[in-house]
Amino acid sequence: MADSRDDARHLETLDRDLARFSNLEMATAYVSRPMVGPGVSLIFVILAGLAAAIFFGQANNTLIVVAAACLGAYMALNIGANDVANNMGPAVGANALSMGGAIAIAVVFESAGALIAGGDVVSTIAKGIIAPESMETAQTFIWAMMAALLSAALWVNLATWVGAPVSTTHSVVGGVMGAGIASAGLAAVSWSTMSKIAASWVISPVLGGVIAAGFLWLIKSRIIYQDDKIAAARKWVPLLVGIMAGAFATYLALKGLKRIIKIDLGTALMIGLLIGGAVWLVMIPAIRKQSQGLENRNKSLKILFGIPLVVSAALLSFAHGANDVANAVGPLAAIVQAAQSGNFADAISIPFWVMIIGAFGISFGLFLFGPKLIRMVGSQITKLNPMRAYCVALSAAITVIVASWLGLPVSSTHIAVGGVFGVGFFREWDAERRLRKARLEVPNRTVYGPEERRRRKLVRRSHFMTIIAAWVITVPAAAIISGLIFFGLRAFLS
Template sequence: MTSTLTTMTDLITSTAASMTLAEFQSSLLWALIIGALLAFLLGFGMGANDVSNAFGTSVGSKAVGLKTAYCMATVFETLGAVLVGYNVSDTMRKLVVDIDLYKNVPKTLLLGQVAVLAGASAWLFIATFAKLPVSTTHSVVGATLGFSIVMKGFNGIEWPKVGEIAASWVISPALSGLISSVLYVIVDHLVLRRPNPVQAGFRVLPIFYFVCLAFNTFAVSYQGSKILGLASIPLWLAFTLAIIVGLLSALIFHFIARPFLMKWINKDDESSNIPKAYTNDACSDSDVSIELGEHSTNEKQPRPSMDSRIGRGTNKVVPFQSNAKTHEITPEEEKQIQEFKLHPRGFVAWLFPVRDRIEDAKTLKLFGSIQVFTACFAGFAHGANDVSNAVAPLAAIWAIYHDMSVEQKGETPIYVLLFAAIWAIFHDMNVEQKGETPIYVLLFGVFAIVVGLWILGHRVIRTVGEDMSEIHPASGFCIEFGAAVTALCASKVGLPISTTHCLVGSVVSVGTVKSGEGIDWKLFRNVALSWIVTLPVSGVISALIMLLMKLTINMN
């Protein structure tokens, strides 16, 4: 008898739950549709602002064209998010909000996702039209705080994590700027100030290729994506693979790519992306040839004449000419000779490049070749760090959807996560999602980012790559490499930093070291202020939308 009653009770409960699920879906169909549209807008805003600024320095230095940058961003941002973007994708509970507060109120959580989408995407669009590079990660964090404060007050908010994010506004640009500026000083001493910088460049570039490819390979293989089965690769194997790939890239450059690069940097091609200040147009009446063996120019011989200048307060650029007409060193040129001195002031003067220092255009053109790789590296790092970083505030939704647990075990970008979370709650009326993210949802998110990048990406690209500081291929290489290293290391240890902040910090630091006067400080001030207001502005927008829904919609 008891067994029969239990069976009947279970049947009645199941039927009631089914009816409740049907009513739930019917009442929130509008929220699902609006959520899908807002998810597209968030992806669009991410592509227009957060993704595009990763390639700003490459476009600004003319190492790659705008369309080429778009194509590379489309490929390498996706690869970075899939191959590496996992560790910073922690749960919302661990980052800023305790998701357990919403276990019994799935409708509130669903509508909260709508508010988060609206708040984050609205701020991204505002910043993009103002040409300000901001962080999608911090936009989503602020929007999450906004909706949760409206619904649950300050309960469940992890303020120490919020403090870490605020600290990253200083830590990210400072650390990245330090790495990039140190690298630029190394490049300056090993290549740019040498008597034959082109020959020195060919000697040093294989090392840079080795470091760049080896570091990237290690980042991908060690504790890599579970989706691709890379999480179980041991440290020694990842390190060995990195060394092998790095050595192969260095050997390929030295024995295969080197002859082609020799011809390319000697070719007077008007279709080249390098601006005229970097080409032979400054002294086009002479024939230029470059030997990689012993060169006739040495430290005791006079340098070619100088007649071209780039930017505001930045370094002069002249083409290197083996048969150029020489002249006696003038007092102005003599000031640019940097000798090592033991006393502190003399050491500092020797360590850093002098202002308006003569630069060899063909050496910069040579660095343009490796900047193509570092541009891809920067895009890969941005995809690995920022796209997955933005998942952190809401990653618990995906974890519950996939594993019936608040502990996150999967990897998914924010634009997929938000749409998938809304769909999962709508479909199951529960925060304990069990299914996989459909492939069409993934394609939906990728499409949104690509559309945003191609339509509005040029606005922020110009801010980072052209307006803030003058960038040439050698400095651009250092900026991108330093920012990428910082972002990838942060993604490995789970630090919530922004690649946007890293790139801007590197641009300012290298620009200061390179010229001292080549930074638009007013623009940098506006950018820094936009970082500070990202959390509160996106949070206020999200909170207002959530408050409006709370007053007009039954949350039970």
């Protein structure tokens, strides 16, 4: 009997010890979880440096290229963490995609866009921001590009931490401008180009917001507010999907396939018109079949927009990978060319191993750090459903086409976030309009006071002000950081 009691006590002691170990393991896992992302990122940056050492060989400037490759990898990680959220956020916010599904699709299509269609020749450094010939030596030029890369990466990293989607293109532009001014003075900067970029701070989000709001008005007036919503959807959804297909075909022809084939705007529009028409005809019977048995209510309409929204997110990711990978590896490619040949004034082509660093860096950054900004864009600015998110995605493609036609510089980040704002502000305006109309029809209807009406705003003003402020200070902030880094590099290495 005593032995059995001793055994029971031993078991109780063992259970307590195991419980303590279990609690210790859980606490260790909880504490170490935030370190997984930085740890994997550091390994990737080190691997990028090793790859540069292997591919660049035993030249005199190998150490410089290795350091630049590490900075390019760091910048690519930040692009994945911040910029890619603009493409996937609306689809996740609308519950058309899970977070895991969005990240998987974005990783595949961002990488495909970067490796298949990215890396076209960079004819002027960072879109002609500075004149390379204004630099005294190749060494000065290399320091300037390294300062630009590091400053842009630091700024995007800070913006991601704060929760503000910013333009990585503008970050690189600011970094190059700051290093150019620090190394060669104000005369080195193309101020006409900078004025166009400043104009894009307004043009991009306003154009994206207006187009997104316009399509949402079309969907509401022609489908949602109709008595027979399903019949209206059978008529209009195929046309809307056809417009989407045509817009993305034009968008990809213009922006996503520059490395494979050069296509002018007229040809791209013709390609888009043919593909859009074909998709419209195919979608008529497909939507008719999909809509059979659906109830006549708004929830049923979400089903019809789900697949087009997922496809649009994938296509946006492909085009983004094709275009914005150069933000990470364009300055790196310039450093490689200057280190190899000493020539830094001619056009710069991006080596394939450099493209690999950019593509994998964007994918790792998205996987490790992307969910924060995806949630911000998808659900924290305003509430999205598949119809609203579809309008945002369609707006992004059409705005780039319109801007190309008008010759206006635009930012994909500003367009996408501007589209989200446009949808939210349109819903506020539409809600007020319907409330006024109901008040006229029913004079005794309950009217909310000013405080309650402010609380019911559909766009969160705090996020709106944070994002706008981050957009405005991106170029000057990156420029100041870059100038300081350049002075530090020159003082340390001279």
